Each structure stands twice: as structure tokens, then as C-alpha cells.
Amino acid sequence: MSVIIFDTTKDGVIDSIVATGKTTYKYAIDSLYPLIDRFSAQRKTQDKKFYARLERDILDKCLMPPLTIAFVEPNFDKTKEIDIAQYIEENINSGYVLDGIQRLSTLNRAKDNERFDDSQTLYLNVIISPSEDKLLYRMITLNNGQKPMTPRHQIEILTQELFDFTDVNIDIQTEKERGKTIVKGSFDLGDLSKAYLAFLTGSVNNDNNKIIGEKMDQIIVGRIMDNQPIAEGVDFKDVIKQIEKLSEDDTVKTWLKIGNNLIGFSVGIKSSYDVIANITPEKFSDSIELFESAFKSINPSKVNLGKFRRELSKNFIENYATHSEFDEMELVEHFMELTA
Structure with a gap:
């Protein structure tokens, strides 16, 4: 399994399932990085010089702050145990990157360096929301300072x-x-x-x-x-x-x-x-x-x-x-x- 989930809970404000877990740099590059292009005019990545320090730290095996990815699933069944990791695997192409576009872009640039270790752990926050409105609410509260x-x-x-x-x-x-x-x-x-x-x-x-x-x-x-x-x-x-x-x-x-x-x-x-x-x-x-x-x-x-x-x-x-x-x-x- 490419994603391992540690814990799930409910966000009462947006009526959504929130999970925490981990994956690897390889999975992030292969499956999460392509998601940043889902929005035709999404916030442009910063000049790569801005993230040069992070790129060096990645090569030195730093632990990056968690990324936040999200899904809209109106019929998601919250009344029984669900394999969140399996859901992510099966629906990753429908996901959105709510927080971490710059980090994913930096990670993708670092992958061609011979010192890059694609097995490094990367932590994730996952939101599965029943509607676009609730997801947008969380996205804006996450990105308000940007x-x-x-x-x-x-x-x-x-x-x-x-x-x-x-x-x-x-x-x-x-x-x-x-x-x-x-x-x-x-x-x-x-x-x-x-x-x-x-x-x-x-x-x-x-x-x-x-x-x-x-x-x-x-x-x-x-x-x-x-x-x-x-x-x-x-x-x-x-x-x-x-x-x-x-x-x-x-x-x-x-x-x-x-x-x-x-x-x-x-x-x-x-x-x-x-x-x-x-x-x-x-x-x-x-x-x-x-x-x-x-x-x-x-x-x-x-x-x-x-x-x-x-x-x-x-x-x-x-x-x-x-x-x-x-x-x-x-x-x-x-x-x-x-x-x-």
C-alpha cells in the first residue's frame, strides 16, 4: 500500500472525514504532483530560488511539513469502517492539493539529483468532504495567509x-x-x-x-x-x-x-x-x-x-x-x- 493511514476523525464544521497518514516521496511525485495542474489557473508556483533551501534540505533527508489533499465525495459512507488508504489509491486522480503545491514542485525538481532518496517519508492530511462548498471553506481558511x-x-x-x-x-x-x-x-x-x-x-x-x-x-x-x-x-x-x-x-x-x-x-x-x-x-x-x-x-x-x-x-x-x-x-x- 502506497499510503498508510494512522487515524481518522470528523471535522464538525465542514462535516468531513479527516485522516492523517504517510506516504513516500516517490508516491508524492508519481501521484500527488500531477494534481497541482488540475486547476487551469491555480496559484502559480514561486520562483524556484525561493525554495532553493528546501530543495537542499530534501537532498539532506529533511522531514517536510505534511501536505493536505482532499476529495469531494457526496456519498461517502461515514457510518461504517472504511479503508481510507484504499479509497485514496482508487480515487487519487480526483484529488485536490489544498496545501503543499510549492513543496510538491520543489520535491519534483529535486528528484533528478543523484542524492535524492525517493523512499523518504512524507506525512499527509486527507480531507474527504461531502460538497464543494465545504471543501472551499477549508481551502480558503488554509490558504488565507498566502x-x-x-x-x-x-x-x-x-x-x-x-x-x-x-x-x-x-x-x-x-x-x-x-x-x-x-x-x-x-x-x-x-x-x-x-x-x-x-x-x-x-x-x-x-x-x-x-x-x-x-x-x-x-x-x-x-x-x-x-x-x-x-x-x-x-x-x-x-x-x-x-x-x-x-x-x-x-x-x-x-x-x-x-x-x-x-x-x-x-x-x-x-x-x-x-x-x-x-x-x-x-x-x-x-x-x-x-x-x-x-x-x-x-x-x-x-x-x-x-x-x-x-x-x-x-x-x-x-x-x-x-x-x-x-x-x-x-x-x-x-x-x-x-x-x-
Whole structure:
């Protein structure tokens, strides 16, 4: 067995299995190093001079700090004893390196030196998480101190790399893809990543040019940590499924393709998921027309229209059961109270 597991326990915050174990430098190079390329734009490795000391230490048989690898496994059975080592062996190609990219890159460079010992022990932390949201939460808390990749950048990448959009009937394009050929009716990946960030933080306002980027990143991480993933809560995959269902109606699809609406919807639905999951696209379309009629009452010269669209769409969706039953003037009065 290439991986030996010492102990397993449960992380109650992310509802995940966490194991500690060990492997060898050879296994790390053969099976773990290729994983660092799984994210198409993952945090770039540092200049090799930065890790020259570690490379020398590896050749002198140092003991490197543990690496952290992770897996997303929704159906992982936590009710019985499971051979974690065997699971890792069988699913390693689906793993992610949460912490240790630089060390793996350094290790790979050192392997060609004649003094390199590929039998040296390397310790591992392994996380098996039931959802992408919970894994991302742990990834951000692990990498919060590493400046080369901001939380927003991590989320943008993971929206593309972690979520399998092939099993939903909506087209999603990156900005680069849209620059070549625009697929009619497609959603913008950038808008989806902003919606995901809003979902994770519980806030529709995660961009503020009045605050310098580094401080805003700290605020975002704080918001994510304050909104710990709930074991029995709504995952962003569930949100995507509702977007797919409701987008069967062209009016709704056009509305959701507006980035600010998508952001408000993604935050608001966390409070009204059970209600909206039972709403037909046609019924939701009527509600959207009500929302837009009331929204037209806002004077665009007096407010930041994008900000209010995010906030009001969030409020409308999270209180959908009551607000969708308002008539236009009742909703206008409600908007007046929120914007006062």
C-alpha cells in the first residue's frame, strides 16, 4: 500500500472525514504532483530560488511539513469502517492539493539529483468532504495567509473546476470563450463565480473600490468564516439546479443572466429554498415581472442602481413566499422602506 493511514476523525464544521497518514516521496511525485495542474489557473508556483533551501534540505533527508489533499465525495459512507488508504489509491486522480503545491514542485525538481532518496517519508492530511462548498471553506481558511492567490480568485477558479456543469441543461462560458464565439442564451462564468462568492459570504456586496483590495480580501474571508457551511443546509449545486429549472422560462432566464439579479438570487434562496424548489418556472416568471414593475419606481439618478438591484432581489427572493403575493404598490412601498 502506497499510503498508510494512522487515524481518522470528523471535522464538525465542514462535516468531513479527516485522516492523517504517510506516504513516500516517490508516491508524492508519481501521484500527488500531477494534481497541482488540475486547476487551469491555480496559484502559480514561486520562483524556484525561493525554495532553493528546501530543495537542499530534501537532498539532506529533511522531514517536510505534511501536505493536505482532499476529495469531494457526496456519498461517502461515514457510518461504517472504511479503508481510507484504499479509497485514496482508487480515487487519487480526483484529488485536490489544498496545501503543499510549492513543496510538491520543489520535491519534483529535486528528484533528478543523484542524492535524492525517493523512499523518504512524507506525512499527509486527507480531507474527504461531502460538497464543494465545504471543501472551499477549508481551502480558503488554509490558504488565507498566502498572498499570490486572493479568495475571489480561488472562488473564480473553483467555480469552473469543481462544478460539473455538463449535468445541467444550461450553457456556461468563460470570458475567453465568449470572446471567440458567444453561445446564445449562455450564462457568464464570471457572473456565476460572483454569485458563488455571494452565496458563501451571505453578502451581495463583495466589491467595493473604496476599500483597498487586500483589506477587502480580509473582509471576504471573515464573511466566509462567519457563514460556516451547515451540515443540512443548501449547497451551491442545489442553487444551480434551481437556476436550470427556472431558466426553462425565457423571461426568468433573461432575468437570471443579469449578474446583479443572479447574485441576489443566490443569496436569497438560502432562506427560501424549499418554497422556490416547488415553484414552476411559469409562476416564478410572474413574480419576476412583479419585481421588475416595482423596481422601475426607483429613481436611477438618486441611487446606485446595481447595488440596489442586488439588495432588493436578495430581499425579494429570501422572502419569496410573502413578497410574491404582494401587488405592485405593496412591493413598491416595501422597496421604499428598504431604500429609505
